[in-house]
Amino acid sequence: MRESLKEALLALKHSGCEAAGYRLAGATVERLCVVHLYGAWRLLLAFPDSDLAVVIDVGEHLANGPTRDVYARLYEVLGTAPTDEPRTKPPCCDDADRPPGTSDLADDLIDAYRSLSRRRRPRRQS
Secondary structure (H helix, E strand, C coil): CHHHHHHHHHHHHHHHHHHCCEECCCCCHHHCEEEECCCCEEEEEEEEECCEEEEEEEEECCCCCCCCCHHHHHHHHHCCCCCCCCCCCCECCCCCCCCCCCHHHHHHHHHHHHHHHHHHCCCCCC
16 A cells, blocks of 8 residues: 555656546535545545645545545544535546645645544543
């Protein structure tokens, strides 16, 4: 998995949103892109600017493991449920080869993931 992550990050550096597989479907998440890594591993991305990709999360897509599933974490952070819309998986880039704009969403997600991490971190006992 580590090697596929390195390759994905290099591809993003050189090709931008073209290296990011597809966009998610549904309100808010339609501006996030996904890269398939090794096996069930996924890389979730936001693009605050056309020349900047932000890694939102890396994790496994585990339909039978909702507490560890990368998409379940995303919806938990957003405080919403997955959409009932069909998964169309449109390309990450638009027709002009630009990524979906996510400047405000990227900042909000980074803060929300940090908060989630603090809530889940076990407390040290003295």
